[in-house]
Amino acid sequence: MTTVRCNSCSEPAAALAWRCGTCGGSLDLAGLPPFDPKLIKRDDYSLWRYSAMLPVQKRFSLGEGMTPLAPVELDGEPVLAKLDYLNPTGSYKDRGASTLMNHIAGFDVSEVIDNSSGNAGASIAAYASLAGIAARIYVPTATAVESKKRLIDLFGGAIVESQQPIDDVYAAAQSITYASHAWSPWFVLGQMTVAWETWEQMGGHAPDAVATPVGHGGLFLGFYRGFRALREAGLIESMPRMIAVQSSGVDPIVQGWEQGLESPPTVSARPSVADGILVEAPARGAQILSALYETDGFALRVDNDAIKKAQRRMARKGLIIEMTSAVVAAALPQIRRRTGDDAAVVLAFTGNGLKNLA
Ligand SMILES: [Zn+2]
Incomplete structure (x- = not known):
């Protein structure tokens, strides 16, 4: 039976609560069904193929999920691009x-x-x-x-x-x-499916590393929790290294990771082209940092110039992504320095660049 609980004080919360009424902490779902590959609905090509692992009744769907995992060559090395911007409304x-x-x-x-x-x-x-x-x-x-x-x-x-x-x-x-x-913990729940899809698309394997843009960290934590569920089910041997990428305009997670903090510090925002991740105080900042430490992951910042160049470079590869998504492509040289050239790296592309064309 799945229940809603506070991460900080463990108090139970109501089904529609958005944060803990006792201490103000963020909420999570406890008692989620374990991941069982036998229960995947193989003839459902949406995230609802994982219905058995999602304690929500499906009432409506636009076929969200099951986005392509495309091989792309960048800087002469192959990477895997998770095209989550191809979801129905154009974002993950x-x-x-x-x-x-x-x-x-x-x-x-x-x-x-x-x-x-x-x-x-x-x-x-x-x-x-x-x-x-x-x-x-x-x-x-x-x-x-x-x-x-x-x-x-x-x-x-x-x-x-x-x-x-x-x-x-x-x-x-x-x-x-x-x-x-x-x-909402019910929002993060849906984000876990991105890891399960990636695992299926890689033939039942996890990548060595996953990089996502991070504002509140919804997709980052979705990948982390989804892969953790696969590891708990014995379906992968080790967790991918989780990589959080932020713009140099707003970078509380990068600062927190660099300083080895439990919670991100207060930062002041500077102008940035990455309009989707300008979050000065992430709702689950401590959980993001904890996932970085646990997976031998790391956090990187990229500046406006690098982001704009990366967006154009991805367009020449046929991928129209928004500036916010381009941060992970802009960070690739920094990622490669830490993972080596042979690592299987997934870059998550989160928002459709067509939204920003005039
Ligand atoms: Zn609480």
């Missing part, structure tokens, strides 16, 4: 939005709110529309990209431009469900 967030909104749809909920600079807002808005639930998306006035706001609107989300921290917004609207892509 559809995995978590699908499990979260399917979960919420099991309750008497008429409206949800989330805060997002773009991709998560679009995804929550789309899946809320499928659920017949209204979505109000708070977008930061300073950093939200115009084309992403149009996308949220198209998917049926109501946009509220706000400088206000979401905690204040939520406190003022207690009767509304906070469908938080950053906090």
Whole structure:
């Protein structure tokens, strides 16, 4: 039986809670079904092929998940590109939005709110529309990209431009469900499927290393937890080295890792082209750092110039990714210096570059 519990004080929480009511800590699911390869629905080509491992009733789906794992040559070496930007709304967030909104749809909920600079807002808005639930998306006035706001609107989300921290917004609207892509454990649940797919696509093996862009770290923790479930099931021998990549504009995880801290330090934001990962205080910062230490992983920062060049370079390989995704390609030389040239490295590409074309 799966329950919701606080990571810090272990208090149980309600099914729709977004953080611990006792201590304010982040929540996780306890008692998840173990990964069992015999229970994969081999004729379902969406993340719902792992339904037996996802304690959520599927009510609706856009076929999210099962994105390509494409071989790409970069700097004369092969890497594996997980094209998660090819999910239905153009970002990896559809995995978590699908499990979260399917979960919420099991309750008497008429409206949800989330805060997002773009991709998560679009995804929550789309899946809320499928659920017949209204979505109000708070977008930061300073950093939200115009084309992403149009996308949220198209998917049926109501946009509220706000400088206000979401905690204040939520406190003022207690009767509304906070469908938080950053906090909800039901969102992170869906992200685990990216690791299971990668494992299947590699013929039942794990890569040596996985690099993701990190803002709140949803995809990073999805990969980490998904591979951990495979290791606990005895299906892989060791964990891949987890690599968190941030922009030099906002880099709390990199600073925390460099200093060997348990929790990321407070940082101040500088301008960055990586608009999807400008998160000064990640909701699960301590868990991200812990995963880095446990897997002999590392955290890297890349500057705007390197990110822009990497985006163009990926386009010449036929992959239209957004700037935020390009951070992992920009970090590849640094990654290779640490892993060696022969390591099987997966780069996770998270958001579709078509969203930002004028
Ligand atoms: Zn707590």
